[in-house]
Amino acid sequence: MDVRRTKDGSVRGHRPAPDVVAFLGIPYAAAPFGANRFREPRPVEAWQGVRECGHFGPVAPQSAWLPGAPSWSPGDEDILTLNVWTPASGAGQVPVLVWIHGGAYTFGSSAQPDFDGTALAGAGLVVVTFNYRLGFEGFGHIPAGAEPPYPENRGLLDQIAALRWVRENIAAFGGDPANVTVAGQSAGATSAACLMAMDRAAGLFRRVIAHSAVGPCYSTELAAETTRRVAEAAGITATAAQLTSATPHALVAASDRVVDGYRRDPDSGPRHYNPVIYGPVVDGEILPGDPLSGRAAGTSRAVDLLVSHTTEECWLMDAVGSTAKVTTDAQLARFAQDFRLPEAVVPGYRELMPAAAVLDVYLAIFGDLLFSEYTRRLAERHAQAGGRTFTSCFARHREAPEGVVRAWHCADVPFAFGTLDRKSAEFLVGGRPDAADHELSRRMMGAWVDFATTGDPGWSPLNGPTASPHVWDTADSPAGAQAPAARTLLADVDFSPLRLPDA
Template structure:
């Protein structure tokens, strides 16, 4: 048996394992989407993979709801071959085991490197999505094999979500999940050279809540200097004011029969607290009159614009510009309407409420109806929710970054999913397996086909190569976005570079700032 890779981090030694590169053991996957039999990679010819490395101490006991604390050093060699435990999950579709683990070592990360003995390899740090209430770095969608085989050192992290990470609590810092991400980036700065990476060539990347995290990091002084470039796929427009966040915390505490403070909620088991967040999410429609857009969004625990950890919404508080790759899918909201069983079935009353809550006041609702004559209620609802929740925030981040002196590159994914006869369209999250090249993952096979069509393989190769080029050079391979030409790469069966394709949304939202959710 070949010797497994061992790396000395600043805290101690970790032992990973060698795994195949794309093109070795997995050579049969491109056509059939499944593992092909083959030999184990020999030392130095595969990828060195390290999983479950602690970047901060477990946030429990006296550290519950506290800012992350650097891990203590250890003696000997720690095995780093299994993903760390899943952070307590909330929501209708949580990630993780059927039976929650009592292991609280949640703040861990994973490293996949093509050569731990190299120097100066570009680094990509992945922040998963999940609505700020679920998700895990070990999801097969985030298989780093293809990206690492192309020369990147890929780091993926777990961070606190739901109540542990984002509920505003008296006696605790706000946005603890963002503080976890900064702690992970500091670990990368200290250690990534020991895995072959260049700490001066770090790209932070994320999708959905992960992209919202990337956008937030662009505004935070504590994150300055920890990364050079940023990738933000589908930036959500979900932030709330402290006043609204305080009412959400009070509502959560009432469900649990306790006080809305860090001290009181620290007495609640983490997974019971996560379940209470799920209960509160299911009851959000009852709070529509008071909580407005937040209640309609379906997510109670969103980042808080507290003025300290998060100084402001990214579109107004973004500091110095960076090299930014941003984008969204064409049919963002379709995923949620199909999964809820409502696609094509929304009523005029529901469309009117969505327009009232999410379209820019005062003329936005009429502007949507004028711009989309003959649209059904479902089409109107999907259009305004796609724009307000994802498409416009993604566009605005690219614009704000360019205005701050950075270089922005914009894309739209227009390639539809193959599932259910294409009813999902180019929906939310479809870009993730395409970018990672994880077309053999269970979710990708379900949505993109098994085996995937040739055009899916081509778009995946283009987007994955764009990530690698961008992380290496700062240029994904198409022209930069500017406010005049608005050049955007549309990824489709026949990809093309055109003027930003969602001009209707851009015109309707022109001159209207994106604001944090507040009390009505």
């Protein structure tokens, strides 16, 4: 049973546990380089014999190094691969969970230890994770000048190709192609939300789990301006000919220089605080509208949706130095002005956090602005359009001898995957997990399995904007759901696709 037949050829897996078989590094599309570079994903060339699938495939071009995961090496080309974990029993019609990794659309991969599917497969799912194009390769705008033109949102098109592979092949691994749940966190969660709005993805999945969706999406004008800056940093002109001739390494390095420029320039507006330069582009064709738009919500009303966010999202960004430091009242006022926040937001948060330092007030506002509020609005728009919707938040936060263990961005993922014992997860979860953490993980895994199986995670669906989310915490965690007062303060914030400052 460790050899399965896909439409492209046979694959042999291995057993990470006695009751689970894992197949790693299966190609779902051709290498997106050479003639395929910047194009829609192309079919895989079939192979003869049995392909050994005991190792993850190469990661997409990026400069990041993540604990326990492989890094990108220039020359690695077969990056469009996926991984399958399935119960070894061989029983058919098992619910399928397809995971889209996050990483600001710029870094990350399916090989991160946090995303190991062994525990979830042991709990009764077929788990699929995959790599997709990132950074300029996946989301950079290429001006007209080639025939056919280079499409926007190539990373999203890769995700659709992976889902098509699942529909065509997952039965060979015991999975039910009619019962597929797409799940993701951060950029992966927003990717899943975009797939809900895309006609090309219609019918490929039945449910979505979105943890810490980040918004908004980008306009084509802003994507074009990003291309201009990246081309300038690479020493080339922003034309299709020169951009497509630049090496992946050159575009990764140029993108990093652009990000560093925003980080160093306090006059660069919102990107000074959150220098994420790539993301889904609302081009009106591949991505017809932002996931929060009425059309998008209406298109996906038949999809069940489960959303979650953490209660202290941006404290992670501060800990790893990926967001600007805001430590004075003047800087906080400038931050509010740069994001065009309503006048009541800063004083309102100060009222809610009377003893907090300026940095903590900033991180609370920014975390709610980037993740929590966007995630909750995604849930509400889906419910308003008639979609079955469930909300939750991760609030595991406690004092420890070595400091505060926060419910920050990404901390919930190892709990939901059952990978919190991994060495690579120690930083995210605040040290070694205890018995209460393992019990919380079992509950979260159970909710994912139940939702993927039946569409019901175990609590009542959202029935209005005042409904309280299900809270994931341990006995020693303080109350953690996003305060209704904070949501009221952010009620007038606009999440329309980002545009140029003067547009």
